[in-house]
Each structure stands twice: as structure tokens, then as C-alpha cells.
Amino acid sequence: MDWASIFIYDTSWAFAAEILLRVTVMFILIITSLRFTGKRGVRQLSIFELTIILSLGSIAGDPMFTEDLPLVQAVLIMSTVIFLYRLCTWGMMQYQPFEELLEGRSLYIVEDGMLVCNKIKQGKMSHDEFFAEMRQQGVEHLGQVRTGLLETDGKFSLLLYPSDEVSYGLPLFPKQYQAVTQIEADKYYACMYCGYVDVISNPDQVCPRCEDDCRNWAKALNSKIVR
Numbered sequence: 001m002d003w004a005s006i007f008i009y010d011t012s013w014a015f016a017a018e019i020l021l022r023v024t025v026m027f028i029l030i031i032t033s034l035r036f037t038g039k040r041g042v043r044q045l046s047i048f049e050l051t052i053i054l055s056l057g058s059i060a061g062d063p064m065f066t067e068d069l070p071l072v073q074a075v076l077i078m079s080t081v082i083f084l085y086r087l088c089t090w091g092m093m094q095y096q097p098f099e100e101l102l103e104g105r106s107l108y109i110v111e112d113g114m115l116v117c118n119k120i121k122q123g124k125m126s127h128d129e130f131f132a133e134m135r136q137q138g139v140e141h142l143g144q145v146r147t148g149l150l151e152t153d154g155k156f157s158l159l160l161y162p163s164d165e166v167s168y169g170l171p172l173f174p175k176q177y178q179a180v181t182q183i184e185a186d187k188y189y190a191c192m193y194c195g196y197v198d199v200i201s202n203p204d205q206v207c208p209r210c211e212d213d214c215r216n217w218a219k220a221l222n223s224k225i226v227r
């Protein structure tokens with residue numbers, strides 16, 4: 001194995017110095033470009049913003065070390081990308097349908113303590129994902145949640161019921177999210193698929209709300225919100 005070839009190959013002192021210069025220029029260019037997007041920082045990215053970041057990333061990285069790639073081309077490409085970004089942002093503010101096309105739209109996942117069935121069936125998000133989101137925001141069961149909205153940047157917005165309006169709901173923590181095999185009389189149970197709550201008589205009863213194959217029930221909780 002030729003170690004010199006792996007680590008050095010044809011790198012001359014002159015090209016090493018050129019790399020320093022190239023990286024410095026591109027570094028300044030990246031910061032300038034990102035400032036021009038008008039964003040203050042990056043927490044969660046929408047699909048559209050991720051596209052911009054990915055294209056900028058490739059354009060920005062290559063000229064740092066590619067000998068026959070003049071920096072002026074990189075400047076031109078980055079300016080074009082930023083121009084398109086600003087154009088799209090402007091278009092999104094003017095036309096709502098254009099915004100939904102690029103950013104997607106926010107989705108109701110929970111309404112009145114129950115999961116919105118057709119959204120789960122479309123596979124927009126798995127049970128696990130939004131259960132985890134809600135657990136992280138201190139929610140113990142769905143009976144505490146009035147509204148759960150999945151934002152376009154992937155964040156999860158929650159509106160909770162005040163303590164005196166909390167009703168029975170589907171537990172979200174693994175130890176309580178378990179299918180029951182025996183039914184106790186006059187106790188509330190929650191459908192493990194959609195969160196529908198009822199008094200049931202048979203652990204194999206079909207959920208009247210999601211109808212098809214849902215036959216799993218967990219013991220419903222009605223504990224208050226603890227903050």
C-alpha cells in the first residue's frame with residue numbers, strides 16, 4: 001500500500017495554499033448566502049428549505065478543493081440559487097396554493113382527544129412518532145389533548161384541555177399502551193388505533209370509529225395534566 005499516494009498524492013505546497021484561499025472565500029460566501037436567505041437560523045427545515053441547503057452544500061464544498069473549478073462559477077451558481085429561493089419565498093407569500101405545493105400544509109393529527117383516522121391511514125406519520133412528540137411535551141394520554149397539529153417544518157403543536165375538561169383517553173406511554181385481554185365492567189377502554197373511548201364488554205370488540213380491523217383496546221386514563 002502506497003501511504004504517500006493515499007495521504008498526499010499530487011498535492012503541492014502551492015495547491016495546499018490555494019486550498020486555504022479557496023476555503024476562506026467559500027466560507028465567507030456561504031455565510032453571505034445564508035444571510036441573504038433572510039433566515040435567522042436553522043432549527044427544523046421544511047422540504048423546500050432542505051432543497052436549498054443541499055444544493056448550496058454541494059456548490060459550496062466542491063470549489064474548496066477542485067483545482068479546475070474557478071471560484072467565479074461558484075459565486076454565479078450560489079447567487080442563482082439564492083435568487084430562486086427569494087423568488088419562491090415571494091411567490092409563496094403571494095399565492096397560497098404555491099406555498100402548499102412547496103412547503104406542504106399543516107395537518108390535524110389529533111382532534112378532541114382522538115387521532116384523525118384518515119391522516120394515519122395515509123401514513124403521514126406513524127403512531128410511534130406522534131406519541132413520542134406528545135410524550136416529550138408532557139402529555140400522558142389523548143384525553144388531555146384538544147388539538148394536535150403537525151406543522152410543515154415537522155414540529156408538533158399541541159393545544160391541551162384545561163384540567164377540569166380532561167376526559168378519558170388513550171395512554172401514550174408504553175407500559176399503559178397495552179392491549180387488554182380481560183374486561184372489567186364499567187371501566188373505560190380506548191381503541192389503540194384511533195383513541196376512541198368507550199365502555200366495552202369484549203376485548204375483541206371492533207372499534208365503531210375506525211371500523212376495519214381494529215380490535216385492540218387499552219385501559220383508558222383520565223389523569224390531569226401535570227406541569
Ligand SMILES: [Zn+2]
Pocket residue numbers: 191192193194195196207208209210211214
Ligand atoms: Zn378506533
